[in-house]
Amino acid sequence: MEFNLSESEQALYQETLAEFKERQIRLTDTRKAIIAYMIESHDHPSAEMIYQDLLPAYPSMSLATVYNNLKVLVDEGFVSELKLPQDSTSYYDFLGHQHPHVICQVCGKIVDVMVAASLPDLKTAIETETGFHVTKTQTMIYGICPDCQEKKD
Template sequence: MNVHSHNHQALDAYENVLMHLKEKHIRLTQTRKAVIAYMVNSHEHPSAETVYKELLPLYPNLSLATVYNNLKLLVDEGFVSELKLSNDSTAYYDFLGHQHLHIVCEVCGKITDFMDVDVLKVHQEVHEQTGYQVTKAQLILYGICPDCQAQKKNA
């Protein structure tokens, strides 16, 4: 995917979120738009504190509570998922622009998207075996990233 098509997709996703919130009569403040734009354009899985630190220079009146409230709204509306990792009290956030899984490094904590999984097939298989209708899923795999493996070999 080239940069232009990614920017176009991000703009479409941003506009889609704004349109959804407008239809639900949810106020679109400048800070709310900033948090939405940050999440849509993020290639990471930021914590609320990270979003706050990144946006504060542009929005000096921004509070950490405002960031948390906006992230909660985005989670509640189904645009962002909240990732809670084992042995870590921090919540990380991921914009749900595509179906994917996450793998987390047990050494450095880096979170990486894993794309080549047919998540819908997993939902179907769960339904067939259990009768449950899957409404959302969060599967997190754990391992050791290539960087940490290399450091261990060199130590």
């Protein structure tokens, strides 16, 4: 499968592979393909979507292989797993940085939000109030996307 990674995506891909090597984590062809797929994807694919898209180029790959690789990517901090309350499917997002997600309550579309405005430091407030050491945050905001709003009219 051909990946059309931009220059910055290609750099991120190479950095990710180097980090895997440094951590002495095996880099199989399918793992490399899943990493490239996740970096290139601007959607939030499910394991099933990744499997279907990569299967033509990797016919011996199983859905279990995709799930196992996604687990490694999540455990190692490269990918976040998004679980929506109304859906048993998990969706995945490559972490170039932590950011909020807005989710359409009608169609389930997930969009990254790149907020330029300064948000309160929720991590620090939570750590101060609870004593927890926050290692990861995941913000999901719900609404109705423009397409679904248009369909309602």
